[in-house]
Amino acid sequence: MSSTDIVQKLVRKDIRQMSAYQSASREQTISSGCWLNANEAGGNESLTVLLEHLNRYPDFQPQQVVENYARYAGVKPANVLVSRGADEGIELLIRSFCQAQHDSILICPPTYGMYRVSATAQGVNTISVPLTQEYQLDVESISTYKGQCKVIFVCAPNNPTGTKIKQQDIFTLLEVFKEDALVVVDEAYIEFCSAQTMAPFIAQHPNLVILRTLSKAFALAGLRCGFTLAHNNVLAMMKKIIAPYPLSQPVATLAANALTPANIAIMHTRVTDILARKQRTLALLKNQPWIEHILPSATNFVLFKTKKAKSLFDFLNRKGILIRNQSSQPTLDNCLRVSIGNEDEMKKFYCAVEEFNQVNLNQVSLLGSNKQ
Numbered sequence: 021m022s023s024t025d026i027v028q029k030l031v032r033k034d035i036r037q038m039s040a041y042q043s044a045s046r047e048q049t050i051s052s053g054c055w056l057n058a059n060e061a062g063g064n065e066s067l068t069v070l071l072e073h074l075n076r077y078p079d080f081q082p083q084q085v086v087e088n089y090a091r092y093a094g095v096k097p098a099n100v101l102v103s104r105g106a107d108e109g110i111e112l113l114i115r116s117f118c119q120a121q122h123d124s125i126l127i128c129p130p131t132y133g134m135y136r137v138s139a140t141a142q143g144v145n146t147i148s149v150p151l152t153q154e155y156q157l158d159v160e161s162i163s164t165y166k167g168q169c170k171v172i173f174v175c176a177p178n179n180p181t182g183t184k185i186k187q188q189d190i191f192t193l194l195e196v197f198k199e200d201a202l203v204v205v206d207e208a209y210i211e212f213c214s215a216q217t218m219a220p221f222i223a224q225h226p227n228l229v230i231l232r233t234l235s236k237a238f239a240l241a242g243l244r245c246g247f248t249l250a251h252n253n254v255l256a257m258m259k260k261i262i263a264p265y266p267l268s269q270p271v272a273t274l275a276a277n278a279l280t281p282a283n284i285a286i287m288h289t290r291v292t293d294i295l296a297r298k299q300r301t302l303a304l305l306k307n308q309p310w311i312e313h314i315l316p317s318a319t320n321f322v323l324f325k326t327k328k329a330k331s332l333f334d335f336l337n338r339k340g341i342l343i344r345n346q347s348s349q350p351t352l353d354n355c356l357r358v359s360i361g362n363e364d365e366m367k368k369f370y371c372a373v374e375e376f377n378q379v380n381l382n383q384v385s386l387l388g389s390n391k392q
């Protein structure tokens with residue numbers, strides 16, 4: 021029996037059928053280039069850490085990280101769980117609250133892909149209730165699933181659209197599902213629109229769960245550190261199944277350091293700079309002859325629609341500038357997503373866009389001369 025055959029014979033049927041999450045780095049594996057495809061921040065100061073006590077197991081929940089994050093988020097340390105990225109928070113919520121082959125989660129596409137991937141990997145069903153045409157929650161349709169789903173994922177602001185979700189709708193869901201489901205608000209991009217956070221409300225809503233990360237505004241995607249904010253009874257269930265030492269000691273040391281007041285101030289400056297570059301990017305895109313629609317962005321990325329999606333994507337790709345084609349997502353036909361990188365990266369992007377127009381112009385005039 022070949023290794024393919026034995027694996028195909030033994031693997032869980034649902035895993036055989038599922039497709040793996042298409043992360044930006046799995047899709048495009050060239051190592052040099054201008055990475056504007058994964059909503060990372062462009063560059064961080066090099067951090068160093070003293071590697072000591074590596075003979076010992078690290079803390080189950082590193083106290084300094086928990087305390088610093090609680091202070092930053094304005095919640096109590098008892099309401100903070102640290103994990104290997106927000107992605108692990110998603111997985112732990114599904115594993116601890118949804119039973120395989122029995123329970124369902126609910127998502128509102130187009131949205132972040134990991135909710136469905138984690139559910140499927142756990143044998144949990146995914147109910148999809150698409151966002152409205154205005155990219156808002158379809159509260160009425162979602163409410164019809166009362167009693168049929170245990171965890172509702174709301175990405176706010178939403179990835180990949182970049183749009184805000186009305187807080188009032190989240191409050192309505194919390195109320196409608198107060199005895200039936202957890203409402204998980206994924207705030208991976210909250211630093212780019214901080215007034216939208218639901219963090220002040222976890223004390224009043226036992227079914228409210230918030231996901232946070234150091235991967236975006238904190239520019240530490242490589243660290244793999246994320247947070248779940250919730251009532252301590254929710255976190256207690258997640259702690260039953262989390263790995264005994266989810267964060268390595270160097271990661272914990274670096275994360276605690278990233279969350280000191282001085283480094284939080286640096287993060288705020290980075291956010292201000294990114295938002296300014298986003299305005300310039302929006303202005304540039306608005307003036308393009310091929311632009312059809314640009315979604316209002318509350319994040320560090322911009323989603324835009326263009327008939328030239330494929331040719332622009334390919335052109336940029338050949339120039340070593342990687343953005344993301346979202347055309348395979350429902351309702352996002354011909355939509356591209358560009359992350360707002362650092363000054364240098366954005367200049368490269370602007371120049372390449374101008375070049376793309378030039379090449380197109382030349383092709384149009386060539387076509388014209390052929391006809392004669």
Ligand SMILES: *Cc1c(COP(=O)(O)O)cnc(C)c1O
Binds near residue numbers: 104106179234
């Ligand atoms: C990037 C992202 C995450 C993952 O965060 P990690 O902490 O890097 O695992 C979660 N949710 C959304 C919406 C994201 O865009």
